[in-house]
Amino acid sequence: MDPLEVEFLAEKEMVKIIPNFSLDxxxxxxxxxxxxxxxLPVDVPVWLALNLKQRQKCRIVPPDWMDAxxxxxxxxxxRKEDTFTPIPSPYYMELTKLxxxxxxxxxxKADEIRTLVKDIWDTRIAKLRxxxxxxxxxxxxxxRLDNLTLLEINTTRSxxxxxxxxxxxxxxxxxxxxxxxxxxxx
Numbered sequence: 001m002d003p004l005e006v007e008f009l010a011e012k013e014m015v016k017i018i019p020n021f022s023l024d025x026x027x028x029x030x031x032x033x034x035x036x037x038x039x040l041p042v043d044v045p046v047w048l049a050l051n052l053k054q055r056q057k058c059r060i061v062p063p064d065w066m067d068a069x070x071x072x073x074x075x076x077x078x079r080k081e082d083t084f085t086p087i088p089s090p091y092y093m094e095l096t097k098l099x100x101x102x103x104x105x106x107x108x109k110a111d112e113i114r115t116l117v118k119d120i121w122d123t124r125i126a127k128l129r130x131x132x133x134x135x136x137x138x139x140x141x142x143x144r145l146d147n148l149t150l151l152e153i154n155t156t157r158s159x160x161x162x163x164x165x166x167x168x169x170x171x172x173x174x175x176x177x178x179x180x181x182x183x184x185x186x
Contacts, residue, residue: 006151010091010098011047016061018042019052046095050102060103065089066096068109071116078123084147093121093151124148128156136163 012030023036033044041061044052052058065071065088077085089095096117104110128148135143145153 001150001154003151003154006091006154007094007098009150010094011045011050013046013089013091013095014043015046015049015063015095015099016041016043017049017052017058018061019058021057046098050098053103053106060099060106062099062107063089063095065092066099066107066113068112068116071113071120075116075120075123078120078127082127084124084127086147087120087149090149091151092149093117124152125155128152132156132160132163135160136167139167 018039018041019036020038021036022038023034025032025034030045033048034042036042049058049060053060065074070088074085074088096113099107100110100114107113131143
């Protein structure tokens, strides 16, 4: 899965908008949306919120966790802990990117939020690299990936899989009775 596919999944997350138009309920395969009344908040998927925002049909209300003070707390907690701390949204990075790129005017302290989310991301990726290095160095057979998001896992997937494949090949070549020292790729 590549980052664009993860972003596609993130677009299904619900976000609150304040429409400036009237429309009855919309019946979609994924569920019913609306009714839409000017000034009354309604929950819609991110993909629809961005579409309506681009057509100037609504104002997007940022998610509760997209607040500078809350993100500051998360960043400090992430820096203090050795393990991965729970994140308020499984798509925090993707949603931040989408909402700040298309609706920054609706989000207070947008630049500060962008910086805080990037700091959280950098801290978590650094932890992930250290964990992967330790995992490979100790020749472990399994690991727990608690509190990681899909994008974070996908960021290190190829490195980790390649490393484990090379370790497997090296181990099978060093085992007694392995024949002429050649291993088979499966």
